[in-house]
Amino acid sequence: MESFLVLAVLTSAARAQEVEWRHDYTFARREALDKNRPLIIDFTTENCFWCNKLETTTFRDSAVLSLLNDKFIPLKVSAQLNPQLTEALRIQSFPTLVLAAPDGKILSTLEGYLEAPKLAGHLQRTLTAVTNPDWMVRDVEEANKAITAGDQARAMGLLKSVLEDNQERPIQVQARHLLKDLEKQAADRLAQARQLEDKGQNAQALQALTKLLKTFPGTQAATEGGQLLTTLALKPEVKQEQRTRRAQELLTQARADYQNQQFLCCMDHCEVLAANYGDLPEGAEAAKLVEEIKSNPEWMRKACESLSERLALLYLCLAENLLKKGQPHEAALYLERVIQAFPSTPQAEVAQVRLSQIQGQPTQQTDFKKAAEKEEGPAVP
Template sequence: LILLVPVLILASSGLAWGEEVKWRYEYAPSRQEAQRSGLPLLLDFSTDWCTYCKKLDVTTFKDPQVVKALNEQFIPVKLDGNREKRLVEHLRLQGYPTIILAAPDGRILKTIEGYVDAAKLQAQLAEVSAALSNPDWMLKAQQEAGRAMAAGDFARATMLLRSVLEDEGQRPVQLQARRQLQEIEQLAQLQLQRARQHAERQEFAEAMTGLESLQTRYEGTQTAQDAAKLLAQLAENPQVKLQQRSRRAVEMLAQARRDLREQNYLCCVDRCAVLATHFGDLPEGAEALKILDQIKANPDWLKAATETLADRLCEMYIALAEVWVKRGEPGLAEESLQRAVAIKGSRHFEAARVRLVQLKSQPAEPQ
């Protein structure tokens, strides 16, 4: 695949041969203009001794429809083959005139050798324009992606931009979409770099938090995939596992202390029991045992914990009874409700008693 060279210092030609076409005469600035505008290029290679080149100028390039198409939908560039030898060699041109139609990024779409009449050139121009046109749905998606980027919703922006680029086309809107994706990737790379720096300093908790945030915020990017791989590697690191275990114990103890302050004694007991069982080798496990002893030594706290447990157990028996009813097992449902009403101190005692009376009053279904 031959691409137009990105930059060449080219000599400009003299006066324009076709006054109606807004010719450019320097290649490098024209390439830059095409990239900025998203318009394709028409390169007309000719020489001053070429008869058919002159015929092309006074016929085809004078045609009103051709002129309109070139001025509105293309960047027309007229180049002297004798002066642009480096470009001619790069493109491997065999003769004159030669017209090259290229995408805004320099990808060559069509090469027309020799004289071409207005009708045939117009058809070629229309075909290229159609291939590079911006469908309405692509424009809307790209614009919506821009708004998402401005709002910091990079995951949604990435999804929209990837839908625009799905067919790997070279339309102007797709060139813009690629630039936007590159911007998102660059932002994600900055966050990935910070996470790697944390990991290098053995600040694994900060590194993993940053990587998890990156995966969510920049979902769909290549950088997010790289972050997932690094996160998986860190998760297998023995030092990381130790830090994570210690961090979990610290967080659980903090929650247990919060439960104690807020008088959620049963929840506090549950958390402290987990800490004592699974983190007994850590300071948090020892601290949890002290909190458990505090609760057990305080009759009011212990009473509140047992009442909460009774409420929870009664509520669960009622729920279990409803499951048995739905499954056509009234006997098992009654058994569950009888267990519920046996817990007389529960706030759900009366609801369990009423439901048990209702269930017993229902006629038995025939065997």
């Protein structure tokens, strides 16, 4: 019994000092794919001096042994017994080592005898080429999420960063497929824009091209789309279409302001229409809107109040900018102007607080109420 145990231990130790070669190509390919390990194929012939030396020296090195048995699927192929595979891979000298990815893609071919350190270096580089770094996996996952969310531009940026080193890791193969699909989507968008141009639908073509450039930046389709966009924009009929569309947009905004009793904003939009699009129907309608507002005292009062509020806010903004530039005296002048010109307003209250801070005085927010009571009498409790 003891002899049997000793023999078993010795046999196990001997195996640990040898490469665990596979001899069936189909089985080894399947195992490499199932375990996601790269494949190393050793092509040999009978009575090959350098083949035997590789077996008795390099393949007995502890570092090489560990890599081959733990990280690879090693396959030994006899050229005499497997002539078809030998010819298919164009093996002409022996020994020859073929390093392949788990999916069978050949990564490198090493001819002749190799010492252990040199082979170990090739093995490490192969592992690097087929191993997916965590950050690449994370970025591809984020790219997939971005695609699902419709953010193709972000997805393309993530995928391109994964492909920067131009290697063939499995995750990079996946990234290339995703990027290729996005490129195809961009090309389809460009084709649709060209069809719109051919039909004379220039406005729709411009919109499609603008969206293409925003959604798929950096693609070949986006580059061509940018050139087409420039060409379209220079056409006289397109310029006129854009001008008419802009006038319609401004009039739509003016009408919405009118309906919401935002009379100052309405007049602003109408002034732009009158100044730049007076020859169009939209310009004439804008002029009518302005006349309606000006002829109504209550509407004009609201417009003036909006203008006062806008001016007060501009003065406050100017004062803050002056303070940032180290000009407190000039800032104080504009704060005082707000207090004097727009009393009893929220803007005046803000100006008073800011002015007190500049002057190093306690803030007195109740002054406005007292001032209002003096002018208008006591407030109703």
